[in-house]
Amino acid sequence: MKIVTIVGTRPEIIKMAPVLAQMEKDDIDNILIHTGQHYDYEMSQQFFLDLELKKPEYNIEVGSNSHGKQTALMIEKIEDILKIEKPHIVLVQGDTNAVLAGAITASKMHIPVGHVEAGLRSYDKTMPEEINRQIADVCSAMFFVPTEESAINLLFENIDPNKIFITGNTIVDACIRHLKIAERKSNILSKLGITGDLLTLTMHRAENVDDPERLKNIVDALLDLKNITVIFPVHPRTLKNLKKFGLYNKLESVSHIKLIKPIGYLDFLLLLSKSKVVMTDSGGLQEEAITLNVPCITLRYNTERPETVTAGGNILVGAEKERILDAFNKICNDLGIYNKMKNAKNPFGDGNSSDNILKSILVAKKSDKLKISI
Template identity: 35%
Template sequence: MTEVAFVLGTESEAVRLAPVIRACERRGVDHAVIHTGEHGAETLERSVFDGFDVPSPDIALDVGSGPHGRQTGTMLAAIERALAETDPAVAVVHGDRNSALAGAVAASKMRPKVAHVEAGLRSFDRSAPAETNRVIADHVADYLFATTEKARWYLVREGVTELRITVTGSTAVDALERVRDRSRPEREVLDEFGLRAGGFLLVDVRRRGNADDPGRFRAVLDGAARAGSAHGLEVVRPVRPRARERSGEVVPDGPAPVRTVEPRRYAAFVRLLSASAAVVTDSSCVQEEACILGTPCVTVQNATERSETTEVGANRLGARDPDGVCRSVTEALESDGEWENPYGTVGAAERVLGALPVDAERGEIVR
């Protein structure tokens, strides 16, 4: 009988749950990994699982992409079957993707307790599907693991019982620490792409509405190119194979070229993020990672669920027009770069597992 089932389907989920999976292995807690296929299994295998020494998923559902309703509905049915097969005491989900929503809802209707890692994030933008996903996952969860006190406060304000909430910090801190200790040195990654530490501006724009809108995408890249030219920085756009297939290549009519590189592993992307002078992004995870790594960030979104990053001065919510992006990048580069990481210290994964009712001697969840 499986004690813990991890339901995941995207790179960000795999990266942030990998430390918890490894904590289960260290403690001898029997577990299973259910991969929904929200992002391709081959992509995660190459980019994440290998790098974190996490075994391949035990169950691959191969749901694939599609409209939200169809994808989520297909996941629900498939996850139900997987949970019936593994019979876990606890089903663990992470974040706000459709895999987290489907995993939380499926488990809540069955025997397992639901644990939501990264609970309590709020952008208050209800037009964003991710906001709906994270709110629902929080309110069906039995164990809620918040990254910060602010996230805990949001949950309490929404009526979640305080006994169900544990502030653990972010498992991203654990993941980034492992990248630092175990992956290729930064110098090797920079040499591979012909880059110099602090000599380039990273542009990682991937969300629908930005990456899939040619006009908006071009405007963001043009603003980044202007900022790069003004500050003597090369502008680098890391593109994963999946993103290249989705959005194609767009190069702005700017005063400086935007160079595309392909870091095929998550660890290589982290090295680029750490070594960049600043990053322009619309990714929630990159905002958090940049804050932890000490890289100034400009977010080309009107709202963010990572408001702690703006409060400590690590992140700026920037306009998506060229002038606004250029101005925000300049402000980020001119900041002192000194802020306190709001996402806690190494050990979040152990704190997550420690908050579950694990029988230490038997390595079992108390049911």
């Protein structure tokens, strides 16, 4: 049994880490391709160290570029690698350009694609991620969905139910496994001198940070937050745009906001677990927040993770100053709301997602089902 796994960005490395670890443990022949879409030390290599991952067998070093050029280069290189490696299955995770490139390439070569975190839908096709995840699901042979809701999305798209596996989300595996290590190893709280209530903030969505007006609205809200320390590890896309739109200096000028470089997974997990509230437009953070019982304010108008909202752990506020401040004030000043959000039930499984995924693949291989999709 040979499995090729493709990753390219920070969240894919984190979310595939438990699956890669399980493959090593089960002695499965596995080859790792890094597309190199994220390449800064703090967006890539740092996670290989923190998560104790092997060096990828291949790094395509695609770097930053327009979607077309980036995806085209990945397709060309992945095809060359798959010709050499001839795996039984290719695993992709999530909704990045690596998922699009990997799924298209493997399926055209008649190699089954396993989509980890399949079935998520925002139905917002202005987001590149929605296009990527829909196309990946068209190309996939095995669908590892985190929740029943995601399975239902696929059933509505006439996907064969026998190919859908409700596995939970591998982020829960990563959180559970690494939080204990983080508590032992990370000194991020003392390093940042944090006392009192803490808000962890991340944002990087193109629709927020590439739009000067939306980014300014969010920044204006952040400047008005009271009685909290905001730790903001700034994503490179966001850093570039905050500077371009003249907003970086504003954030730097107030004492309650600390701007830092993106941090490693152990530091980030510890920070998150000690936060009173998280504010984000990240997909992974919406999942981690509910896993770690931290109320989440999401800086988006929709989410492909609606389970977090229905469970009561997440509020969508878009990019509007008043809505952001209103949500923040309610969480901080109304203990009933705070407790309700904090105690929301995690919909993403119990931390055995990677095991569930690999078991499903092994069963499919044994019963020759992997070939059906070819």
